[in-house]
Amino acid sequence: MTKNIRIIHSGADLHHPVKEAAVPQPRLAIPLSLDPRAVSKHLPKVRGGQGKDEVIERLAETITNTHAKAHVLQTFSAKLEADQTLTQAQKALQIKRSALKVADSLSTKLDGARHQARVSISEIEGQIQPPRPRDAAEAQMHSELRQRLSMMSAEDRLKVTAEKLIDNDTVAALAGAPAWVSGLSQAERDARIASWQRKNFPEQTERLSRLKSAVEGFDRAAGSFFGMVDAVAKDPAAILAEAQELETEAARQKLESNDD
Structure with a gap:
C-alpha cells in the first residue's frame, strides 16, 4: 500500500508515492483445531465449574504445552521473515529444522498422555463387560x-x-x-x-464416554500440530536449501580429499 506525502521544497509542492513497510507474515500458521478446550471441555461438570479427572487433565495440559510451543515457532517464523539478510530458502530451512526439533521433543509427552488415556478406557471397558458363564x-x-x-x-x-x-x-x-x-x-x-x-454402571459409562471424547479432541489437536510441522518440512524452498547445503558440503569434502 502506498500513500502520498506532500513535501515542500523550494516553494513547490511535490507528491512522492512512499511505500509503507510491509508487516512480515509468518510462514507458519497455528491451526484453529490446536485448542486445549477441545479436550478440557470433557472434564466432569460440577456446580460452579469443572471437576477433576487426572487423565483428561493430562491430555489437556499436553495440548496446552503443544500450543505454546507452536506459538513460539510462529514468533520465530515471523522474525525470520523480517530478516533481510537471509534468502527465502534459508528462512524456510531454519523454520523446518526448528519445527522438527520441537515436534520431536513433544512426541514422547503426547504419546504418553494418549497411552494413559487408552489404558484407562480399556480398564473401564473391562469393568463393564457382561458376565461370562461361570460353568x-x-x-x-x-x-x-x-x-x-x-x-x-x-x-x-x-x-x-x-x-x-x-x-x-x-x-x-x-x-x-x-x-x-x-x-x-x-x-x-x-x-x-x-x-x-x-x-x-452409570458412573463408569459416563466417564468412559468423556474419556473417549477427550481422546478424539486430543487426536485432532495433536494431528493438526504435526500437520503444521509436516507442511513446513515439505516446503519446496526448505528442500531446495537442504539440497544446496548437501551439494556444498560434498564439494568441500571433495576439495579436501584432493588437497590430501
Missing part, C-alpha cells in the same frame, strides 16, 4: 436363551431386551455369541448391551 450349566442356559430369543417376534424380542427388563443372564447370553444367533442385528445387540451397561 457349563450356565453356558447351556445362555444358549437356550439365545435360541428362545431367536424364535420370538421382533416386537416380543424388543420387550424382553428392553432396558428396564433386561437382566444379567439375558445380556450375558446376547454377548456370548454373534448377534444373529439371538435374532438381532449387530446394532440392536450393541444397543441392548450398552443400555445394560448404563443401567448397571
Whole structure:
C-alpha cells in the first residue's frame, strides 16, 4: 500500500508515492483445531465449574504445552521473515529444522498422555463387560436363551431386551455369541448391551464416554500440530536449501580429499 506525502521544497509542492513497510507474515500458521478446550471441555461438570479427572487433565495440559510451543515457532517464523539478510530458502530451512526439533521433543509427552488415556478406557471397558458363564450349566442356559430369543417376534424380542427388563443372564447370553444367533442385528445387540451397561454402571459409562471424547479432541489437536510441522518440512524452498547445503558440503569434502 502506498500513500502520498506532500513535501515542500523550494516553494513547490511535490507528491512522492512512499511505500509503507510491509508487516512480515509468518510462514507458519497455528491451526484453529490446536485448542486445549477441545479436550478440557470433557472434564466432569460440577456446580460452579469443572471437576477433576487426572487423565483428561493430562491430555489437556499436553495440548496446552503443544500450543505454546507452536506459538513460539510462529514468533520465530515471523522474525525470520523480517530478516533481510537471509534468502527465502534459508528462512524456510531454519523454520523446518526448528519445527522438527520441537515436534520431536513433544512426541514422547503426547504419546504418553494418549497411552494413559487408552489404558484407562480399556480398564473401564473391562469393568463393564457382561458376565461370562461361570460353568457349563450356565453356558447351556445362555444358549437356550439365545435360541428362545431367536424364535420370538421382533416386537416380543424388543420387550424382553428392553432396558428396564433386561437382566444379567439375558445380556450375558446376547454377548456370548454373534448377534444373529439371538435374532438381532449387530446394532440392536450393541444397543441392548450398552443400555445394560448404563443401567448397571452409570458412573463408569459416563466417564468412559468423556474419556473417549477427550481422546478424539486430543487426536485432532495433536494431528493438526504435526500437520503444521509436516507442511513446513515439505516446503519446496526448505528442500531446495537442504539440497544446496548437501551439494556444498560434498564439494568441500571433495576439495579436501584432493588437497590430501
